[in-house]
Amino acid sequence: MLIGAHVSTAGGASKAIxxxxxxxxxxxxVFASSPRAxxxxxxxxxxxxxxxxxxxxxxxxxTVVHGKYLCAIGSPDPELVEKSVVALTAxxxxxxxxxxxxxxxxxxxxxxxxxxxxLPQFTDAMKRVxxxxxxxxxxxxxxxxxxxxxxxxxFNELAQIIRSVDDPRVAVCLDTQHVWAAGFNIADAExxxxxxxxxxxxxxxxLLKAVHANDSKKELGSAVDRHDNIGEGLIGKDxxxxxxxxxxxxxxxxxxxxxxxxxxxxxxxxxxxxxxxRSEVAA
Ligand SMILES: [Zn+2]
Ligand SMILES: [Zn+2]
Numbered sequence: 001m002l003i004g005a006h007v008s009t010a011g012g013a014s015k016a017i018x019x020x021x022x023x024x025x026x027x028x029x030v031f032a033s034s035p036r037a038x039x040x041x042x043x044x045x046x047x048x049x050x051x052x053x054x055x056x057x058x059x060x061x062x063t064v065v066h067g068k069y070l071c072a073i074g075s076p077d078p079e080l081v082e083k084s085v086v087a088l089t090a091x092x093x094x095x096x097x098x099x100x101x102x103x104x105x106x107x108x109x110x111x112x113x114x115x116x117x118x119l120p121q122f123t124d125a126m127k128r129v130x131x132x133x134x135x136x137x138x139x140x141x142x143x144x145x146x147x148x149x150x151x152x153x154x155f156n157e158l159a160q161i162i163r164s165v166d167d168p169r170v171a172v173c174l175d176t177q178h179v180w181a182a183g184f185n186i187a188d189a190e191x192x193x194x195x196x197x198x199x200x201x202x203x204x205x206x207l208l209k210a211v212h213a214n215d216s217k218k219e220l221g222s223a224v225d226r227h228d229n230i231g232e233g234l235i236g237k238d239x240x241x242x243x244x245x246x247x248x249x250x251x252x253x254x255x256x257x258x259x260x261x262x263x264x265x266x267x268x269x270x271x272x273x274x275x276x277x278r279s280e281v282a283a
Pocket of ligand 1: 142175212257
């Protein structure tokens, strides 16, 4: 189990590696371009080579690329779906070029049309993204907190998408805060067992390829996506001991997306807490 974090690529993707090292991260998540703009300018070859050389030098674990928050392939607006497919394809192409594990994206909202109505277009969009970015990088659906019309707070919805796309490159990233907000009590031993049992029967634990490790500012079942620093939120350090001690997560990389104790994003203290918990549960 590697402990990683989301880090900034300001100044170029290769600059992210030193930032990850600075906070003690063993693997990292990055954006392929600004998460709040549609454009994904192609990364220059030289930057890709530098990134790979830096990763190698630092002995970094698997890199994941986080998709844009703007993307919504379940939306009834065809223009939005089209833009989302173009952006996600470019992000997956970047992930392939960086030898990254894959792209993690939010299934986002069906915007009132209903999950069943959105499923065929969602499937078609994912197939187009995969076809447009050949290679080994995975396309990972992230579990959602379930606010409004957001897809993916129920494992069954992700399972339907996965079966419908039917491609070995489709996998899942479990966000600890999102599943907590969606009503899964992963902080509790029995709650975690039930959650993993449901995940396994619906999706299959073999498709769990990444974890977003975030504590929660909001209560269990709140459906609100609000991350907290590890130990400062309602999942708490005991909750993370419970999660990290479970064998289902033994070989899955963890990526922090926490606000940071100084509000500057994932930081050394959060990484250190996760490493301490990891050694406690291994003992
Ligand atoms: Zn997340
Ligand atoms: Zn979130």
